[in-house]
Amino acid sequence: MNGGGIRVEALTKRFGKVHALRGVDLEVRPGTVLGLLGPNGAGKTTIVRILSTLERPDSGSAFVAGHDVVRHPHLVRKAIAVVGQYATVDESISGRENLYLVARLLGLRPRQARARADEMLELFELGAVGGRSAGGYSGGLRRRLDLAASLIGRPGILYLDEPSTGLDPHSRKELWDLIRGMTHEGMTLLLTTQHMEEAEALAGDVVVVDGGRVVAAGTPKELRSRIGGQMLHVRLAATTDLAAARAALRAADLTPVADAEENVLRMTLTRDGDLTAALKALAGGDIVVTGFETRTPSLDEAFLALTGAHGDEEDL
Amino acid sequence: MSQALTVTDAFRHASVMTRRNVVQFKSDPGLVLDATLTPVLISVIFVSVFGGAISGGTADYAQFFVPGIMAINLMIVSRNTGVGMAVDFNSGVVDRFRSLPVARSALLSGRVAADALRMLLSLVVILACSTLIGFRVHGGLAGAAGAVALLLAFGVALSWIAVCIGVSVKSVTTVSTLTSLWVLPFQFGSSALVPTTGMPAWLRAFADVNPVTLVVNASRGLLDGTPGLPSILGALAWIAAILVVFIPVSVMKYSRRS
Numbered sequence: 001m002n003g004g005g006i007r008v009e010a011l012t013k014r015f016g017k018v019h020a021l022r023g024v025d026l027e028v029r030p031g032t033v034l035g036l037l038g039p040n041g042a043g044k045t046t047i048v049r050i051l052s053t054l055e056r057p058d059s060g061s062a063f064v065a066g067h068d069v070v071r072h073p074h075l076v077r078k079a080i081a082v083v084g085q086y087a088t089v090d091e092s093i094s095g096r097e098n099l100y101l102v103a104r105l106l107g108l109r110p111r112q113a114r115a116r117a118d119e120m121l122e123l124f125e126l127g128a129v130g131g132r133s134a135g136g137y138s139g140g141l142r143r144r145l146d147l148a149a150s151l152i153g154r155p156g157i158l159y160l161d162e163p164s165t166g167l168d169p170h171s172r173k174e175l176w177d178l179i180r181g182m183t184h185e186g187m188t189l190l191l192t193t194q195h196m197e198e199a200e201a202l203a204g205d206v207v208v209v210d211g212g213r214v215v216a217a218g219t220p221k222e223l224r225s226r227i228g229g230q231m232l233h234v235r236l237a238a239t240t241d242l243a244a245a246r247a248a249l250r251a252a253d254l255t256p257v258a259d260a261e262e263n264v265l266r267m268t269l270t271r272d273g274d275l276t277a278a279l280k281a282l283a284g285g286d287i288v289v290t291g292f293e294t295r296t297p298s299l300d301e302a303f304l305a306l307t308g309a310h311g312d313e314e315d316l
Numbered sequence: 317m318s319q320a321l322t323v324t325d326a327f328r329h330a331s332v333m334t335r336r337n338v339v340q341f342k343s344d345p346g347l348v349l350d351a352t353l354t355p356v357l358i359s360v361i362f363v364s365v366f367g368g369a370i371s372g373g374t375a376d377y378a379q380f381f382v383p384g385i386m387a388i389n390l391m392i393v394s395r396n397t398g399v400g401m402a403v404d405f406n407s408g409v410v411d412r413f414r415s416l417p418v419a420r421s422a423l424l425s426g427r428v429a430a431d432a433l434r435m436l437l438s439l440v441v442i443l444a445c446s447t448l449i450g451f452r453v454h455g456g457l458a459g460a461a462g463a464v465a466l467l468l469a470f471g472v473a474l475s476w477i478a479v480c481i482g483v484s485v486k487s488v489t490t491v492s493t494l495t496s497l498w499v500l501p502f503q504f505g506s507s508a509l510v511p512t513t514g515m516p517a518w519l520r521a522f523a524d525v526n527p528v529t530l531v532v533n534a535s536r537g538l539l540d541g542t543p544g545l546p547s548i549l550g551a552l553a554w555i556a557a558i559l560v561v562f563i564p565v566s567v568m569k570y571s572r573r574s
Contacts, residue, residue: 077417
């Protein structure tokens with residue numbers, strides 16, 4: 001099964017005074033998974049909503065499975081399925097009724113629709129709760145029902161908007177396994193997430209957005225190295241040693257930043273030999289080192305490294 | 317575009333949505349009680365309390381009042397059409413429907429159709445129970461069927477007004493308030509509860525062209541076996557005008573809202 005790809009060019013969108021998208025380009029090749037990574041308010045959801053035909057772009061173009069989202073929204077809708085950030089199931093009816101409803105809307109006859117609903121309940125291990133009202137489902141169950149409803153029509157292209165929001169680690173793991181299973185079937189996937197870990201676990205390519213712009217793109221591995229592998233923190237016994245230590249590290253081709261208040265020097269380790277070089281540089285003099293530790297940058301630090309700013313407005 | 321939706325598709329999608337809303341009634345019995353028990357209780361109370369004062373007897377007032385409460389209850393039932401739309405929008409389920417290859421009108425007309433079923437139930441229950449408080453149908457089966465059909469058409473028109481409010485306003489509470497508020501002057505400034513002849517001139521001018529007055533007078537005529545063409549035509553004109561305005565506006569707002 002090959003559902004076609006996605007191509008977005010120079011997409012812009014404004015909501016009043018807020019520039020949600022300031023010219024976004026991205027491409028998802030057929031049968032691949034693209035992770036759209038970014039903080040809250042970066043524009044991820046706006047991109048997904050435009051690609052879902054729920055929102056019209058102000059300018060730029062977006063093609064899904066070869067169809068223009070503005071000119072042929074109906075053809076786009078036939079090619080895609082969407083799992084929104086918040087569950088989009090009808091809470092007042094049962095899980096089985098939810099699936100039956102979508103199957104019927106997609107044109108299945110009543111008998112086929114019933115069979116397909118049962119099949120999906122089985123596949124997503126919802127058989128036991130299928131008859132219960134969806135309003136009483138836990139977060140994990142609701143996500144699974146959501147996903148089941150989206151996959152009823154066997155779409156070629158699927159959007160997942162922050163799929164693990166509100167899930168406990170166990171449910172998240174289950175969801176990841178389900179998503180991996182789908183990509184083996186050749187489905188094209190666009191996945192938004194705030195977590196580098198999730199993008200790394202699921203996506204072959206990652207596009208980082210912030211403030212409505214693409215700030216980085218590449219494989220998760222490439223991005224990891226660009227945002228700096230490890231950080232080294234060196235703690236000193238005396239403030240007076242700070243200058244000497246910094247000079248020694250600089251001489252070793254490192255770029256330490258001093259924090260006088262905490263008596264700490266911080267630097268990014270970009271090459272394999274950097275850690276050994278730092279050890280040697282500090283061992284040379286009379287400098288007393290009380291702490292020497294490496295850290296993986298947090299997502300916030302990673303965004304900071306890529307964007308120099310961190311958006312924290314509401315997600316658009 | 318060769319793969320565009322046909323009218324048949326739109327009907328099929330709407331009927332699937334209607335089924336969804338009817339299934340919802342099961343989990344929310346208040347929707348059915350609103351359509352049945354509420355108007356019956358109101359009828360008994362109004363006829364017993366005001367009957368003597370207004371018409372000099374409860375049976376006489378019942379004969380006047382029953383068509384009125386039928387119309388008024390349609391307005392009560394229509395409120396839920398709008399509230400239901402707002403709930404759908406807030407739950408995110410609308411986003412799923414709008415991203416499916418489904419007719420834009422389906423969710424709206426499906427809900428209106430489901431509520432038309434509630435309205436039909438409401439009209440039949442009121443009519444059946446009204447014999448207990450002294451109401452009599454003199455217009456025969458044809459008259460009763462005509463009155464129910466006219467009232468139902470009016471109910472559908474009211475539902476589309478409520479849908480329009482439901483898709484235009486974000487807050488469920490505000491939708492609930494607005495859908496109850498706009499009907500008040502039309503309910504009371506009409507011939508539903510009292511004859512317009514006793515009203516001050518300015519109010520009477522309003523009441524005489526009020527769609528509720530025309531629908532209620534037409535229904536009274538049909539039920540009493542004295543059908544009046546002017547009120548029937550006036551009622552039909554109002555119903556057509558409401559539908560022509562509110563259906564396209566609602567569908568447009570539903571499609572465009574972000």
